[in-house]
Amino acid sequence: MPDFVRPDREMTLGEIAALTRAKLRAGDPVERRIGNIAPLDTATASDISFLDNSKYLGDLSGTRAGACLITPRFAASAPRGVAVLETAHPYPAFVAVTRALFPTMLRPSSLYGVSGRATASHVHHTARLEANIIVDPLAVIGPRAQIGAGTVIAASAVVGPDVCIGRDCAIGAGVTIMHALIGDRVIIHPGTRLGQDGFGYLPSPRGHQKIPQTRRVIIQDDVEIGANTTIDRGATRDTVIGEGTKIDNLVQIGHNCLIGRHCLIVSQVGISGSVTVGDFAILGGQVGVADHITIGAGAMLGARAGVMSNVPAGARWGGFPAEPGGDWKRGVATVRRLVRRGRKSEKEPEGEGE
Amino acid sequence: MPDFVRPDREMTLGEIAALTRAKLRAGDPVERRIGNIAPLDTATASDISFLDNSKYLGDLSGTRAGACLITPRFAASAPRGVAVLETAHPYPAFVAVTRALFPTMLRPSSLYGVSGRATASHVHHTARLEANIIVDPLAVIGPRAQIGAGTVIAASAVVGPDVCIGRDCAIGAGVTIMHALIGDRVIIHPGTRLGQDGFGYLPSPRGHQKIPQTRRVIIQDDVEIGANTTIDRGATRDTVIGEGTKIDNLVQIGHNCLIGRHCLIVSQVGISGSVTVGDFAILGGQVGVADHITIGAGAMLGARAGVMSNVPAGARWGGFPAEPGGDWKRGVATVRRLVRRGRKSEKEPEGEGE
């Protein structure tokens, strides 16, 4: 059965130690070649694994891994055949190795093995495409659209009129984009919808009148958006997703929202219209935010928080209606995990190579 | 950078006053031309804005708007250069102007600048299309399907066998429709799925047996459905969405549901199978409704209400399990806002022109 992806390179333990600043145990083989990553329990002799939690000490004792990134206090527990790379921060080091072994996995590519523009793609004659763009079969690129160099447009994606997409982006299969400006190095996973009309009506007893949605969606550089997410264009202000923000699958972001830089928005979050979210905020899974709310920079919302009032910068809120303190502890597992690991990496500024 | 949409026309302040029944302040220029809409803080001399809330008085004092629709008690606060249009209901008046300036934005159009049937579309030879239909590239229209005059089928949409779509509809990019009858002036945004099998099994310890889903989806006139929403066809009764109902993104509607006329169903709502919803009901974001529930006409469910029992007509419920009264106040921001504005428009029967 296919593995789909193979590492782009091998690394020696010496190279890994240099990349991660981990300390190779005296006597362990500097020249041993590592060809892949794996959890302790499934690893084989050419794999590297990691251990940062006593919960997995049982896996360590039985592992067949070729090497293990490990905190000093657990190092002595490694079986004899496993090369030991000691580091205070095994997980960030493991991520650094993963990124070094799989650089081509950092961005999705063609689903048809295309290098260039597939003959069966439909690029309007007024669209402007820079060099080195990959367009899969059955992608549609509309009038006056502009696409930057190095960008991949996957099969059946639809890019509407006048849309601008920057360089080195990956637009997934079946994505639709309209009324949008997209920066560089943006990744959009399959089935996501950008720039359609927001939900705007003037209700009345005679029926609800549709309000024209006249603005745009702006996606800044280095944003990643999961699958089947929906981001509506602005009604009277642009909807903006700030630089470096990462959005998961099945998220809804309403019209006129202003999402800051480097936020993390977990799956199935729903953000109503005209919400402002500060930089580095984290919204756990299934969080809901009422319209016209402001969430401060660095705030963290536990999974499924229902936000009905403004959240101060740096606050940890949870529950419904969301409030500070105890409720935060409900539903924060995923977020807490992310944050804990993020903090580790803060202390190890060169821990992640590429 | 492109603005994507431009108003289709300009209007003089005299025309706007006539349309909205607002009163132009004595001495203000009846012939001043308004070319666009904008919020107070971003408006320029050719834009019209509105003010109906003291919260934005600060924006008013600094605005550069050419005109402002404004309640009488705030009118004196407008800066000298701003033409003042007094009205008891500035927001419905602003919507009326928006609709008058952007009539082509009331319905999505081709994503490929097509007028007619794109050569790269796939229309089955037994399908029947009336005149003036736009079919984008890579749309698929199946055997015996019927499409009414003036309808737009966007790129990569798939219309299955025997599906009937009425006149002046807009079927978004990547939408799939099967086992469905669709009325006139229906708008369906990208990625929405209509008419697939409902979730019906006969569970057993030997595995769950699939139950054939033999009925249809009926979408009545003037319905609008957001992006990536899913509406299953009926198992033993048709799933029906009543005339004029508006459904947001990422909503789930199960098999056999009967949704009334002129309902508002906000993003991420989940409605289980065989639910009946009365006319003019409003369901806030992330509401969930258990199967076989009846929600009465005009009922309002606050955001994230979890409905486990029948809701009387006109009731305001919230919470989980949803109940009357106090819980309603949790999570109603979006809905309350919609309703408040709707009530205003009730009192001003001619406030929305077109």
Add this chain to the structure above:
Amino acid sequence: MPDFVRPDREMTLGEIAALTRAKLRAGDPVERRIGNIAPLDTATASDISFLDNSKYLGDLSGTRAGACLITPRFAASAPRGVAVLETAHPYPAFVAVTRALFPTMLRPSSLYGVSGRATASHVHHTARLEANIIVDPLAVIGPRAQIGAGTVIAASAVVGPDVCIGRDCAIGAGVTIMHALIGDRVIIHPGTRLGQDGFGYLPSPRGHQKIPQTRRVIIQDDVEIGANTTIDRGATRDTVIGEGTKIDNLVQIGHNCLIGRHCLIVSQVGISGSVTVGDFAILGGQVGVADHITIGAGAMLGARAGVMSNVPAGARWGGFPAEPGGDWKRGVATVRRLVRRGRKSEKEPEGEGE
């Protein structure tokens, strides 16, 4: 107006009695032909219906159905013209008849009336397709992909490089599949996304570093997945959906999850990364599960339960955070209904023909 589906056959009451082990009332016409199913209130003379609940006795008295599967205690209430088929388990018997009348509705088919490979499909020359495969127009099948005999790939679906799909599957319109191995008799409804990158980042104050997602999605035999659902591929372990499991619309399943066999996962459920779910578990609508949680075999989670800790096998939990007992009663309507009917069928091992 089209009905879209017609039964593939008719059955006599004698055949139905034999199939369901129901007892035809003395004197009722063994040779009467039944051509369709319907609820009591809409049934006509050629339809069969069922009654298992006193709530619908009113419908029974007025029905025009040709036959009714009915529990013995209600049998005397049937109007004179209705043939009565007595059985302790009318609903499973009704399902058995439905399956017998509509065998072709047990799996979606081509949306373009295609039998074979449409000329407008795009099958990479290195892909390997077995016999009797239907490929609709504008489907894309990538390099080295393998598709088993009898499988249908609907319009605009995209199958990525190296993907393996077994026999007698139905891949819906607009579905995208990558990095995935799919068993036999799997049904995937429109717009579902399989195998895209999971949500994996190493957060840091300088921005979040993307973690390569190197593993796969494995979908075992007889799985059915609803519309617009998202299942991410594994980061370090495969994401696995066990044999016979049924997943509804708009569900999110994160990377590295291990979902057991014969589970039922209702619409809008969100399962975070690295969750393990045991066989025959049931997750009600809008349930959320935090990462690294284990849910035991046969556990039932009421609608909207928020699971923050491990759930023992066989437990009934509900609420947020989810816990045993009383909270289970909140939000279990759909699930309880499914289970009740499942139990009935346990007692009637031959009650479901095909």
